[in-house]
Amino acid sequence: MPIIECIPNVSEGRRADVVERFAEAIRSAPGARLLDYSSDPSHNRSVFTLVGDAAGVKAATLALFAQALAAIDLRTHRGEHPRLGAVDVVPFVPIEGVTMEECVALAKDVGAEVAGRFNVPVFLYEDASNNPLRKNLEDIRRGEFEGLAARMTAPEWAPDFGPAVPHPSGGASVIGARMPLIAYNINLNTDRLDVAKKIAAAIRQSSGGLRYVKAAGFMLEDRGVAQVSMNLTNYGKTPIFRVFEMVKREAERYGVSILESEIVGLAPAAALVSAAEFYLQIERFGPEQILENKLK
Amino acid sequence: MPIIECIPNVSEGRRADVVERFAEAIRSAPGARLLDYSSDPSHNRSVFTLVGDAAGVKAATLALFAQALAAIDLRTHRGEHPRLGAVDVVPFVPIEGVTMEECVALAKDVGAEVAGRFNVPVFLYEDASNNPLRKNLEDIRRGEFEGLAARMTAPEWAPDFGPAVPHPSGGASVIGARMPLIAYNINLNTDRLDVAKKIAAAIRQSSGGLRYVKAAGFMLEDRGVAQVSMNLTNYGKTPIFRVFEMVKREAERYGVSILESEIVGLAPAAALVSAAEFYLQIERFGPEQILENKLK
Numbered sequence: 001m002p003i004i005e006c007i008p009n010v011s012e013g014r015r016a017d018v019v020e021r022f023a024e025a026i027r028s029a030p031g032a033r034l035l036d037y038s039s040d041p042s043h044n045r046s047v048f049t050l051v052g053d054a055a056g057v058k059a060a061t062l063a064l065f066a067q068a069l070a071a072i073d074l075r076t077h078r079g080e081h082p083r084l085g086a087v088d089v090v091p092f093v094p095i096e097g098v099t100m101e102e103c104v105a106l107a108k109d110v111g112a113e114v115a116g117r118f119n120v121p122v123f124l125y126e127d128a129s130n131n132p133l134r135k136n137l138e139d140i141r142r143g144e145f146e147g148l149a150a151r152m153t154a155p156e157w158a159p160d161f162g163p164a165v166p167h168p169s170g171g172a173s174v175i176g177a178r179m180p181l182i183a184y185n186i187n188l189n190t191d192r193l194d195v196a197k198k199i200a201a202a203i204r205q206s207s208g209g210l211r212y213v214k215a216a217g218f219m220l221e222d223r224g225v226a227q228v229s230m231n232l233t234n235y236g237k238t239p240i241f242r243v244f245e246m247v248k249r250e251a252e253r254y255g256v257s258i259l260e261s262e263i264v265g266l267a268p269a270a271a272l273v274s275a276a277e278f279y280l281q282i283e284r285f286g287p288e289q290i291l292e293n294k295l296k
Numbered sequence: 297m298p299i300i301e302c303i304p305n306v307s308e309g310r311r312a313d314v315v316e317r318f319a320e321a322i323r324s325a326p327g328a329r330l331l332d333y334s335s336d337p338s339h340n341r342s343v344f345t346l347v348g349d350a351a352g353v354k355a356a357t358l359a360l361f362a363q364a365l366a367a368i369d370l371r372t373h374r375g376e377h378p379r380l381g382a383v384d385v386v387p388f389v390p391i392e393g394v395t396m397e398e399c400v401a402l403a404k405d406v407g408a409e410v411a412g413r414f415n416v417p418v419f420l421y422e423d424a425s426n427n428p429l430r431k432n433l434e435d436i437r438r439g440e441f442e443g444l445a446a447r448m449t450a451p452e453w454a455p456d457f458g459p460a461v462p463h464p465s466g467g468a469s470v471i472g473a474r475m476p477l478i479a480y481n482i483n484l485n486t487d488r489l490d491v492a493k494k495i496a497a498a499i500r501q502s503s504g505g506l507r508y509v510k511a512a513g514f515m516l517e518d519r520g521v522a523q524v525s526m527n528l529t530n531y532g533k534t535p536i537f538r539v540f541e542m543v544k545r546e547a548e549r550y551g552v553s554i555l556e557s558e559i560v561g562l563a564p565a566a567a568l569v570s571a572a573e574f575y576l577q578i579e580r581f582g583p584e585q586i587l588e589n590k591l592k
Binding site: 036223241276 | 313331332347391392402408466476478488536537554555556557558559561562563565568569571572574575577578579580585586588590592
């Protein structure tokens with residue numbers, strides 16, 4: 001039984017009853033299981049995590065679209081988080097017994113169906129897109145819903161599926177396939193925000209660092225602790241231990257040590273096992289030696 | 297569905313057809329699954345790994361006893377590995393949804409049944425035994441099958457179940473409950489066996505070291521590499537990273553570094569995840585953040 005994870009981000013995080021209706025739509029789709037969901041009122045946004053086979057996550061995604069398009073009007077929506085659509089982003093992630101290629105095919109299948117059924121323009125992203133302008137979510141979402149109509153007049157911003165104009169209340173949706181993402185923060189033994197920002201710039205892909213790292217420096221005001229906040233977008237190719245060691249080394253330059261690190265939300269066991277292999281210098285080890293894998 | 301692991305060690309490792317018959321007996325028990333088995337001809341011994349609920353592993357163990365007692369005669373058995381019985385050792389290990397106390401109860405239940413049905417004396421060991429003389433397998437097995445009859449004349453060596461004399465051809469069996477055991481080796485960047493032996497003595501419980509570590513120094517003759525070979529008997533209380541760091545520090549004293557380490561056979565994911573948490577200084581992390589645990 002293949003397992004695909006799907007993490008739709010929806011532009012509603014304040015009306016609990018509406019969010020609960022979205023959750024119910026996902027739950028009632030056959031072949032899908034809602035693992036988790038949470039809302040952020042200041043972002044006015046909710047994130048759902050569900051798993052299932054291709055048919056199951058497709059059915060759940062379509063059910064969510066129907067509810068979200070009926071309940072959300074972006075013309076009056078306000079929130080801190082950038083967004084392009086009522087159902088803003090839908091990534092499909094290969095977890096077990098399924099390839100990235102199959103998740104790309106699923107993203108295209110769902111994208112075509114969303115466009116056809118709801119008349120919403122769909123942009124493919126990450127591994128589902130061959131267009132270098134449309135790999136990164138940030139690039140696609142620039143200008144947000146408010147700038148979308150103007151932007152879509154340019155030929156290079158024709159959608160992959162659906163009409164060449166935004167849905168009046170639902171905007172556009174970004175659908176794609178990507179590796180599991182790990183939200184990883186390293187807290188520094190300093191209150192110097194500039195140090196966190198310099199380290200973030202050194203390690204992230206966009207300014208010359210590691211390929212699958214997005215990073216920014218923040219200040220945890222209540223604790224007086226500077227933080228390097230990261231998204232690791234491919235833990236297989238840019239492993240967590242290499243990121244940790246690079247942050248540690250860059251911090252040393254400023255006489256700063258690492259206070260602690262944290263994984264926010266979920267991480268695949270393999271991401272942590274590879275760190276154990278690195279630090280314990282374990283050779284000749286394979287996933288078939290993990291007891292839990294034998295029990296499946 | 298609770299999962300108990302059971303790893304019977306049987307005194308037959310040369311006649312492949314006989315070993316296959318034992319495997320078949322385990323496979324045909326309802327509620328048990330044979331994960332793995334291997335034979336060592338020089339030890340003349342085979343190790344089976346099976347999982348199931350209490351009823352399943354009990355049925356499989358009893359089926360194995362019936363076959364092994366019919367096929368093995370310890371009076372003519374020769375092999376390098378110390379042994380006391382045809383079915384020499386049977387540990388029950390809590391893996392998931394089951395407590396150590398339930399595995400202890402299972403060991404006693406199976407022990408009583410083996411004694412009653414096959415007239416084999418049974419010694420409980422590890423967590424299933426309250427007798428400090430009978431915690432360690434090595435202590436119980438001292439003198440082997442050949443010395444057993446004489447030893448059992450002493451009142452402190454009356455078995456926990458069954459007759460006060462050995463089974464003529466099947467000896468006695470040691471049955472108990474323990475934590476998952478990790479076979480862990482650290483290879484040193486030296487050919488000095490004395491260094492490996494000194495480090496082993498420093499870190500193992502029996503000579504003053506870490507509580508849940510058994511260790512010995514060996515020489516990998518073909519590679520000219522000295523090895524600290526270990527069994528970690530409770531990875532929760534004596535974690536693998538603490539053992540690694542202690543070996544590393546002790547080796548430094550002799551100007552020796554660690555070449556590599558290896559896990560032989562299976563290890564629970566948690567044993568490796570805890571090492572990642574240590575080295576990456578991860579705080580506020582729990583097993584519920586492991587993606588695979590959410591998918592169960």
